[in-house]
Amino acid sequence: xxxxxxxxxxxxxxxxxVRAQAWMEIRLLLRNGEQLLLAxxxxxxxxxxGAAGARALDVGGARPIDTVAPxxxxxxxxxxxxxxxxxxxxxxxxxxxxKRLGASPLxxxxxxxxxxxxxxxVELLQSAVIVPTGLAxxxxxxxxxxxxxGAAGVAAAGTAAFAALGLLIAxxxxxxxxxxxxxxxxxxxxxxxxxxxxSRFYGDAGALVxxxxxxxxxxxxxxxxxxxxxxxxxxxxLLAWAAAGTFATMRTFKWE
Amino acid sequence: xxxxxxxxxxxxxxxxxxxxxxxxxxxxxxxKTTLLETCEGYRTAQDGQVRVLxxxxxxxxxxxxxxxxxxxxxxxxxxxxxxxxxxxxxxALHAHPVDAGPLLxxxxxxxxxxxPYRRLSGGERQRLGLAMALVGRPDLVFVDEPTAGLDPRARxxxxxxxxxxxxxxxxxxxTTHYMDEAEQLADQIFVIDHGxxxxxxxxxxxxxxGRSLEDVFLDLTAREAGG
Numbered sequence: 001x002x003x004x005x006x007x008x009x010x011x012x013x014x015x016x017x018v019r020a021q022a023w024m025e026i027r028l029l030l031r032n033g034e035q036l037l038l039a040x041x042x043x044x045x046x047x048x049x050g051a052a053g054a055r056a057l058d059v060g061g062a063r064p065i066d067t068v069a070p071x072x073x074x075x076x077x078x079x080x081x082x083x084x085x086x087x088x089x090x091x092x093x094x095x096x097x098x099k100r101l102g103a104s105p106l107x108x109x110x111x112x113x114x115x116x117x118x119x120x121x122v123e124l125l126q127s128a129v130i131v132p133t134g135l136a137x138x139x140x141x142x143x144x145x146x147x148x149x150g151a152a153g154v155a156a157a158g159t160a161a162f163a164a165l166g167l168l169i170a171x172x173x174x175x176x177x178x179x180x181x182x183x184x185x186x187x188x189x190x191x192x193x194x195x196x197x198x199s200r201f202y203g204d205a206g207a208l209v210x211x212x213x214x215x216x217x218x219x220x221x222x223x224x225x226x227x228x229x230x231x232x233x234x235x236x237x238l239l240a241w242a243a244a245g246t247f248a249t250m251r252t253f254k255w256e
Numbered sequence: 257x258x259x260x261x262x263x264x265x266x267x268x269x270x271x272x273x274x275x276x277x278x279x280x281x282x283x284x285x286x287x288k289t290t291l292l293e294t295c296e297g298y299r300t301a302q303d304g305q306v307r308v309l310x311x312x313x314x315x316x317x318x319x320x321x322x323x324x325x326x327x328x329x330x331x332x333x334x335x336x337x338x339x340x341x342x343x344x345x346x347x348a349l350h351a352h353p354v355d356a357g358p359l360l361x362x363x364x365x366x367x368x369x370x371x372p373y374r375r376l377s378g379g380e381r382q383r384l385g386l387a388m389a390l391v392g393r394p395d396l397v398f399v400d401e402p403t404a405g406l407d408p409r410a411r412x413x414x415x416x417x418x419x420x421x422x423x424x425x426x427x428x429x430x431t432t433h434y435m436d437e438a439e440q441l442a443d444q445i446f447v448i449d450h451g452x453x454x455x456x457x458x459x460x461x462x463x464x465x466g467r468s469l470e471d472v473f474l475d476l477t478a479r480e481a482g483g
Contacts, residue, residue: 004358005424008393010351011322020348024337031336096331100388103296103326104349107318256298 011105021106021114026121029084038079038186039122043130046196047072051137066141069134070151070221071196074158076126078195078214081119081159083186086166089115090178093170099256119159142228150224154231157238158217164245165213171253189214198222213241270446270453274395277418277428279442281435283477287451288431289329292398295429296326309395322350325389325397329404332385333373339380340369343387350392359387364413378405386414396427403437415441435470439463449477 011017029035047069054064092098101111134141141147169185170178189195194202194215202209209215220234272278282288293299294306297313297320306313311320333342340360347353360366363383368376376384382405389397402418403411418441421428432438438445439459447455447462454476455462462472 003424004354005390005393005421005426007323007395007424007426008352009323009395012349012351017349020345024341024345027341028334028336092334095333095335096328097334099298100326100328100332100346102298103321103324103328104346105322105392106349 014107014110017106018110018114018117021101021111022117022121025088025114025118029088029118029122035084035088038083039076039126040129042079043072043076043126044133046075046190047130047133048137050196051134063138063140065134065137065139066226067198067222068196069130069137069139069141070225071198071218072130072134073127073151073155073225074214074218074221075190075195076130077123077155077158077217078162078189079186080122080126082162082166082189083182084122085115085119085163086170086182087179089167089170090173090175090182093254093256094175096256102255116159116163119163123155123159141225144228146230147224147228150228150230151221153235154217154220154224154238157235157242158213158220160242161213161217161238161245164242164249167253168245168249171249171255194218211237213238216241270456272427272429273444274427275422275425276443277422277430277441278444278446279438280429280431280446280448281433281438281473282431282448286449286477288448289400290451291448292400292429292431296324296398297321322392323395325392325394327385327389327397327399327402329400330381332388333381335372335374337373338370339365339373339376339384342373343384343391346388347391352393353391354393356387356391359391362413362417363387364410379407379410382406383410383414386417390417390421394426396429397421399428399430401431401433403432403434411437435468435473439469445469447473447476 012020029039050068050072051065054068089098098111102108106114165185166182169181173181189212192202192209193212194206194209195218199206199210199215199219210219216234216238220231220238223229223231223234280288280291290299294301295308295313297317300314308320309323311323313320337345340356343356343360347356357366360369363386365380365383365387368380371380373381373384382402386399386402389399399418403414406414415437418428418430422443430441442459445455445457445459445462446453455472459469463469467475
């Protein structure tokens with residue numbers, strides 16, 4: 001094999017590196033049962049249980065399933081961009097993967113771009129499962145251009161906000177603490193954060209809950225898919241959450 | 257180079273010639289890994305100047321990393337990733353990588369190519385780490401204790417590979433606790449202790465008085481510790 005290692009160094013083109021990294025992240029996520037549970041099983045259970053339970057709920061004239069299904073889409077976005085991302089990144093730090101990649105030609109911006117691509121692809125996969133299930137349960141969303149654009153916009157802004165929060169957790173805590181914190185936050189947001197249940201149902205606390213990223217995402221998604229609104233306020237505040245989270249992450253993130 | 261009150265590297269000055277194998281020796285905690293990690297750009301030296309391939313490892317990190325290969329002392333792969341999958345992934349980040357299949361075969365890893373990283377033995381992980389450092393066809397490789405925990409056959413295979421790298425024009429900087437490894441492989445040896453260079457030269461020069469390299473090493477580091 002003489003001559004095999006004759007130096008010929010160089011980085012692959014950035015798009016090729018990002019594509020390779022994104023596919024690797026997706027493959028590993030789909031191979032991980034716990035992550036799949038978070039990404040698909042929990043949102044589907046909430047959708048089916050919520051559709052049945054919400055029949056007893058007064059949702060102000062709207063059909064219960066029309067309120068629950070957008071909330072489940074918001075829950076799916078949160079599970080992938082917050083919990084899955086935080087846990088995966090926390091263990092990448094623990095196992096030295098980030099250190100290893102730091103010595104490869106893949107720049108940090110490329111790694112982040114790959115993670116964003118992977119998150120968006122998983123969210124598309126989640127939507128491809130949740131939307132038909134919701135439709136089968138009787139969901140009739142507003143599918144006007146404004147509604148779909150509003151839902152996509154609030155999902156993107158929510159992804160940015162929760163990803164920044166997830167990386168903040170993963171970059172500062174130990175892997176085990178990240179696992180606990182990311183799961184705890186997911187459960188707290190799911191129960192008390194206005195994701196599936198609209199923030200107006202939280203009584204006096206609703207005035208506070210509605211500014212949480214979880215409620216902004218959930219209420220924004222419902223505003224778009226129930227009423228056809230473009231949820232500018234929710235998108236703007238979620239982007240502010242994303243900016244604050246990114247700033248904190250950049251100051252605190254430890255790569256190993 | 258300091259960690260809080262502890263000085264890890266102090267006034268260390270060394271140059272490495274292109275296309276050679278350099279061994280960095282030192283007791284545990286001497287600063288070997290800190291030295292490598294400073295050259296690799298993981299750590300910033302508080303004082304002094306570090307140039308690797310004429311580049312500043314921190315300020316010109318993006319220019320440097322495609323040109324170097326790094327073998328970490330431990331870890332560096334996802335627990336669920338398969339050995340071959342991991343190597344092919346690192347290869348995909350380079351412009352002209354070595355073919356991953358023959359490299360795995362060469363390092364005796366062909367039979368565990370589909371094994372998840374968490375199920376690889378310590379020696380298999382070491383060899384995969386070396387493969388990841390080489391796959392991008394770098395100008396310079398840093399290998400941190402490349403044969404720690406390897407059986408004699410795997411150790412010899414690794415030595416042959418490191419010699420072949422030198423023949424192909426690759427510069428190798430390795431750390432090791434095995435004196436015979438340094439003596440067999442290295443063109444030049446640096447002995448460091450308490451972060452300072454205490455001896456350097458070709459193995460034949462360091463052992464010119466007839467003592468073994470191990471005796472020389474023990475004498476140098478004991479005297480340094482005592483003084």
